[in-house]
Amino acid sequence: MGMLLACLLAAVQPEVAVQTVNGERLSGVLTRLTPSQIAVQTNEGQKTWDLKRLAEIRFGPPFDNKVAPPISVELVDDSRLALESVTMEGGTTRVKLLRADSLEVPNATIRLVRFSPPGDSPAVAWEKILAAAATHDVLMIKKGDVVDYHAGILHRVTEDTVEFELDGERLPVRRGRVFGVVFHHPSGRELPASLGTLSDRTGSTWSVRSITVKGDAIEWSTPTGIAMRRSLADLVLLTIRQDTVVYLSDLKPDSVEWTPYFGLARELESRRAFFAPRFDKNLHGGPLQIQGQRYAKGLCIPSRTEMVFQLPERFTRFMAVVGIDDAARPLGHVRLVIRGDQRVLLDMAVAGTDPPRAVDVDLTGVRRLAVLVDFGDDFDVGDLLNLCEARLLK
Numbered sequence: 347m348g349m350l351l352a353c354l355l356a357a358v359q360p361e362v363a364v365q366t367v368n369g370e371r372l373s374g375v376l377t378r379l380t381p382s383q384i385a386v387q388t389n390e391g392q393k394t395w396d397l398k399r400l401a402e403i404r405f406g407p408p409f410d411n412k413v414a415p416p417i418s419v420e421l422v423d424d425s426r427l428a429l430e431s432v433t434m435e436g437g438t439t440r441v442k443l444l445r446a447d448s449l450e451v452p453n454a455t456i457r458l459v460r461f462s463p464p465g466d467s468p469a470v471a472w473e474k475i476l477a478a479a480a481t482h483d484v485l486m487i488k489k490g491d492v493v494d495y496h497a498g499i500l501h502r503v504t505e506d507t508v509e510f511e512l513d514g515e516r517l518p519v520r521r522g523r524v525f526g527v528v529f530h531h532p533s534g535r536e537l538p539a540s541l542g543t544l545s546d547r548t549g550s551t552w553s554v555r556s557i558t559v560k561g562d563a564i565e566w567s568t569p570t571g572i573a574m575r576r577s578l579a580d581l582v583l584l585t586i587r588q589d590t591v592v593y594l595s596d597l598k599p600d601s602v603e604w605t606p607y608f609g610l611a612r613e614l615e616s617r618r619a620f621f622a623p624r625f626d627k628n629l630h631g632g633p634l635q636i637q638g639q640r641y642a643k644g645l646c647i648p649s650r651t652e653m654v655f656q657l658p659e660r661f662t663r664f665m666a667v668v669g670i671d672d673a674a675r676p677l678g679h680v681r682l683v684i685r686g687d688q689r690v691l692l693d694m695a696v697a698g699t700d701p702p703r704a705v706d707v708d709l710t711g712v713r714r715l716a717v718l719v720d721f722g723d724d725f726d727v728g729d730l731l732n733l734c735e736a737r738l739l740k
Contacts, residue, residue: 362386362578363404364395367591367739376578379403379559381541397541397586401735405581415444415549418631420457423537423569428549432459434503444548453529455570459503460526460631462488471495471619475528484528485510485519492616493525500527537569543642545582549633551642554584585642585735593643594666594717594736595625597655605650607725623647628671634732636669636702641734646671647719649680649729655715657738664691664707664715666736670698670728677728681720686712698728709738 362376364386374388384403385394415428419441428444439456442448470486470493478484482497485508502509507518508527540553544566552574557566565575587593604621621629624646628634634641644666647653670678678698684691684707691707709715715738719731 361406364393365401365404366395366399367401367588367737376403376559379557379564381556381558398588398590400586401588401591401737402586403584405578405583416461418460420460421451421455421553421568421570421572422457422531422535423455423540423553424543425553425568425570425572426551431505432503433505434500439503443550446546446548449572451570451572454531455572456529457531458526458528461521461524462526470525471615479528479530480533481530483510483530485512486525486527487519487523488525500529503527540569540587542584542586544584545640545642546576547580547582551633557584582640583642590740592658592661592738594655594664594733594738595643595645597658599653600656601652601654603652604648607650607721621648621651623651623653628673628732629730630673632673634734635672636667636732636734637672637675639702641667641732644732644734644736647717647731647733649719649721649731652716652718655717657709657713657715659740661709661712661738661740663739664705664709664736665739666705667702667732667734668694668696668705669700669702669732669734670696671730671732674698674728674730677724678730679722679724680729680731681718681722682731683718683720685716685718687714688716695722696731697722702734 361373363371363373364384365371372386372388372393374386374393377387377392378385383394383396384400385392417429417432419427419429419432427441429441430444431442433440434453437453438450439453440448440450475484475486475495478495478497483500485496485498487494496512499511501511501516506521508521508524509516509518538555540555542554544552544554552566553568554566555569557564563575563577564581567573602623604618626643628646629648634644634646664684668682675698680696681693682696683693686709692705722729
């Protein structure tokens with residue numbers, strides 16, 4: 347009877363793959379999904395889990411988007427949307443999702459809009475730009491291999507121009523010159539908690555507040571109040587945020603030290619910013635990807651970089667999937683060294699010809715974690731190591 351039910355369900359719904367926080371995997375047909383629980387019909391019968399026991403739910407094959415979206419939007423709840431077009435008038439922004447529908451979202455939900463694809467990445471002084479956004483909107487202009495920025499008031503965005511007020515004067519700036527805009531928001535706003543992030547096949551990643559399955563579709567809402575619906579076939583991955591699991595990309599490192607293979611007498615700040623580690627994206631702002639498989643969470647770390655984290659609580663394990671980012675493969679060769687309180691816990695070579703590799707490190711008693719991505723056998727050519735799904739477990 348269990349086999350018959352599984353076959354009947356599979357005729358109308360694709361399979362999902364569930365991974366627990368301990369690395370166990372199981373596939374079957376999704377029959378129930380709520381903000382607290384999931385049920386999957388397998389060949390051995392129906393299995394039910396509390397979401398707090400899961401690391402991820404994968405829908406269908408991995409997403410492999412070879413073309414970067416022409417426009418991207420980051421929301422204040424950390425959702426990242428891949429767009430075909432965007433316009434803004436008054437307090438509302440209209441976005442056309444890549445290969446999908448259009449939405450109207452309040453400006454109050456938008457953190458920044460980027461008009462250049464991730465591959466077109468001049469040096470950006472993000473820390474200074476975000477500091478300016480604490481008091482004003484920010485207009486980012488492309489100037490050769492750098493991005494200049496101006497603090498003022500954003501009034502309007504059309505297909506051709508960005509209308510920006512600077513020193514009391516409204517200036518229509520040609521869109522082709524604009525790298526992006528950052529929206530100013532007053533401090534103090536608190537959003538509802540997110541249960542995780544959901545990636546779809548248009549290239550967007552959504553922060554999820556609530557979620558449910560309705561027939562062959564998933565309905566969810568974001569912490570900012572956006573309601574969405576997609577068929578299961580249009581979704582890629584739901585990564586669960588856990589109390590017992592902390593993703594390394596959600597922590598602020600105590601220190602980050604980058605050492606170039608060929609140093610300059612006076613290191614350029616723009617070069618140091620370009621080779622800084624990226625959190626939940628690759629060096630060029632695109633998705634983390636290893637051998638065609640996309641990951642929503644993780645770090646992209648160029649060699650030679652050492653990051654040190656003071657662990658906020660006592661954790662027992664560190665788990666991750668490691669490999670050279672697809673933007674560099676088949677080039678790249680690094681040494682990954684992980685230390686806990688100065689003791690070497692892992693020392694391994696990673697090459698751009700290697701498949702993704704799982705690592706599982708015992709952290710018992712460790713309070714200070716150091717991650718070193720060192721030069722390998724090929725100087726620093728293609729040395730972009732991805733630590734995907736890098737997480738600490740209690």
